Amino acid sequence: MAEQKHITAWCSIFDNKVVKNGTQLFDAKSVGINEFVVAVYKHLQVQYPKFYKMDNLSKLGWLATEVLLKDNFDKSSYAPTQVAVVLANANASLDSDLKYLESVKDGASPALFVYTLPNIVIGEICIRNGFKGENTFYITVHFDAAMIHRQVSETMDHKAAACICGWVDVLGEDYKAVLFLVETNKEGIPFSETNLKKLFESN
Amino acid sequence: MDVRQLHKDVFVIADNILSPIGSTTAENILGLKNGESGVWQHSNTNILPGTFSASLFSPSHIFLEEEGDYTKFEQLLIASVTDAVRELSEIVSSERTLLIISSTKGNISLLETKAHSAGLYQRIALYTSAGLVARHFGFVNTPIIISNACISGVVAIITGMRLLQSGDYDHAIVVGADVISKFVLSGFGSFQALSNELCKPFDKDRKGINLGEGAATVVLSNMAKNSDDLKILGGAISNDANHISGPSRTGEELAWAINEALTEADLTNSDISFISAHGTATLYNDEMEANAINIAGMQTIPVNSLKGYYGHTLGAAGLIETVVSLHSLKEGIILPTPGFQNSGVSKPLNVNAQMLKGPLTNGLKTASGFGGCNAALIFGK
Incomplete structure (x- = not known):
């Protein structure tokens, strides 16, 4: 019924390593998350000063998307509304919720409050890339390949021709991002629950 | 092929609204027709300095006869679903039914009153609440949880509609809830986005929002139940x-x-x-x-x-x-x-x-x- 969908790229940022399509691109041993995300940003050699204003969840998702799309994604072949973003995690925005609540004692900060929603990372990815398609943030206790596969298939069968999907989670020093680029009528790994699970676990 | 041609109809066969105006949809609709509002001016300096207007449940409001260990957020979800599925026990227990939950902040207010620990963070997580609600009713399938800011409720209904249209499920119980506490009030306050009086949507003198708490449920099904569904x-x-x-x-x-x-x-x-x-x-x-x-x-x-x-x-x-x-x-x-x-x-x-x-x-x-x-x-x- 629907067009063939393929995973045309994947990227993980986990355990102080950045891996794309199974190849390690960058690592930085024994640094905390705050230093690590900045090190990855500098390694990418892009100019995006807004990066420094983001919370760690947004930084992580933003960086993973930069790596995911670099050199292999032809933005011009899609209308802005044809690109969707579907993400999930376990801790929602708790990492930023804790930081915001701490700030309330000295006067609530709007710059922190805005990051107390998990879907803000989707907003940051959309702003960076001009993506205007469907976007949803789900909460699951673990990466749920079946759920992601089904929800991405729904949005791609209805509206989107490309979708960035996967897992972005941060709580304190624990973090993990694994993102997939799914496209229609392009060569790649068949988009299936099994392949999502296999690639997620290979990281 | 156009996927729309394959779509099944999706009916709303039952629903509930649980708000300061009333605990059933009928009570709410009657209240609205009579011009009732849940928005009142409050003064609680533990939450915000000065006064603010919001639609809040009375602190003594009882949502469930037996509260158990459920938080206020979970009580809202359970009470709303309980009323919506009153005559639908077969749908609740069916393998063809999916529970979809929508919330922006869930149990976040617990951070304000409880000692912080890894255990508390897990207790707060939306997947914990979803699991408790699913077990309360005996839903077979793992619930879907949507947390997508202020569009969460609409996205949850769209998600349910699509999963029924595609034939993945026959019924979806879609419930959303949020509780208003210092966390959310102080945040919107920091944006200077709160109105101290009744909000004035689209008006030339509009000054910002009133926050509100409540829950609502729709039961979606690919089979109509009532002639006017x-x-x-x-x-x-x-x-x-x-x-x-x-x-x-x-x-x-x-x-x-x-x-x-x-x-x-x-x-x-x-x-x-x-x-x-x-x-x-x-x-x-x-x-x-x-x-x-x-x-x-x-x-x-x-x-x-x-x-x-x-x-x-x-x-x-x-x-x-x-x-x-x-x-x-x-x-x-x-x-x-x-x-x-x-x-x-x-x-x-x-x-x-x-x-x-x-x-x-x-x-x-x-x-x-x-x-x-x-x-x-x-x-x-």
Whole structure:
């Protein structure tokens, strides 16, 4: 019924390593998350000063998307509304919720409050890339390949021709991002629950 | 092949609204028709300095006869679903039924009163609440949880609609809830986005939002139960790709979602009898919505905002306002917009100020939120 969908790229940022399509691109041993995300940003050699204003969840998702799309994604072949973003995690925005609540004692900060929603990372990815398609943030206790596969298939069968999907989670020093680029009528790994699970676990 | 040709009908066979106005949909609709509002001025310096207006449950409100270990958030979810599924035990226990939960902040208020620990963080997590609610009712399938800012409720209904249309499930119980505490109030306060008096959506003197707490449920099914069950006909989601805390300058992205939802419903803009807007009464949201409604060519269609009755109920808003709109459509009434007197948006808009009566066919619900997200949902006969 629907067009063939393929995973045309994947990227993980986990355990102080950045891996794309199974190849390690960058690592930085024994640094905390705050230093690590900045090190990855500098390694990418892009100019995006807004990066420094983001919370760690947004930084992580933003960086993973930069790596995911670099050199292999032809933005011009899609209308802005044809690109969707579907993400999930376990801790929602708790990492930023804790930081915001701490700030309330000295006067609530709007710059922190805005990051107390998990879907803000989707907003940051959309702003960076001009993506205007469907976007949803789900909460699951673990990466749920079946759920992601089904929800991405729904949005791609209805509206989107490309979708960035996967897992972005941060709580304190624990973090993990694994993102997939799914496209229609392009060569790649068949988009299936099994392949999502296999690639997620290979990281 | 056009996937729409394969679509199954999706009926709303039961629903509930649990708000300070009432604990059932019937109580809520009656209250609204009588002009009741849940929004009152509060003074609680533990939460915010000075006074603020919000729609809050009384601290002594009892949601469940047996509270158990459920938090207020979970009690809201359970109480709302309990009322909605009163005559639907076969659907609750079916393997073909999915529970979908929508919330922006869930149990976040526990962070304000409990000692912080890894155990507390897990207790707060939305998946913990979803598991407790699913076990309470005996739902077979793992619930889907959506946390997508203020469009969460509308997205949850769209998600349920699609999973029924595609045949993955036969029934979806979609419930949304949010609780208002210091966390959320101080945050919106820090944006200078709170109005101290009743909010005034689309009005020239609008000064910001009222927050509100509540829950609502819709039971979706591919089989109608009652002769007057309405259908969910189409929906779409978009992103502004503009700013994380300010809406689109043009409204084009919400307009795109409206047009996509119309296409999916196989309708045109002239088939829509009324619009239930997001209408938060902030300067920028209402202006953006007016732009979007004009781009979609719907500026003469009556539009209302229900925020003056319920406040902005965050992850419950899309559900509460859709349930009200479904019943408005059935009863042939378009509710007024409390707080609205004189238009304060730069594009023409037919903001409904008085109760209208007449035959209605289809309705549109819109929502927009932080992160630049927009959603549109079409329902009808």
